[in-house]
Amino acid sequence: MIARTWHGVVPSEKADAYYAFLLRTGVPDYRATKGNQGVLVLRKIEGDVAHYLLLTLWDSLESIKSFAGEDVELARYYPEDQEFLLEKETYVTHYEVLGSVEAGQGELPLR
Template sequence: MIARIWRGWAPTATADDYQHHYETEVAEHLQRVPGFRGARLLRHQDGGEVMFTSLTFFTAMGDVHAFAGADAEVAVVEEAARRALSRWDERVVHHEVAVDLPV
């Protein structure tokens, strides 16, 4: 399994907008990707800014390419996200999941 890790920052005033975008539009898009295995959005308040860390899981890198395109390390940041965020990682990092502990 592959973990795709990306971060974005939002002013506190628009952080809920970004979270809503992730819960709706991003979730809908991911559900249509073959090999999608789940996602988590982490939220960390830091002063007047919120840092989001997105962890998405895919069966294999081929599935990541189905989501992100030919250059899978380029961040996928839709227009609604760009409106809510003040900055974001332009590139993502992929890790092979070495241990997956079930609940």
């Protein structure tokens, strides 16, 4: 499994509106892409800005390509993002998922 992370920053006063925007656009688009295994939307408000971290889980690089395009390292944006984001970061980050455990469900496996 592959985890893909994207980071964005919006003014704090737009934080709730941006979350609603994500729920209408990015989150459903992730979920509609074959091979998507889930999405987490994380937010941290720091003074006058709100940081968003989206973590999506994928079954393969090919599945990510069907969402993001051939260059999976490039972030994907919607035209309306410019109404919220203070800047558009160019790249996302990918991680190999080695294991996961839900609360109370055991231990992570050794590799």
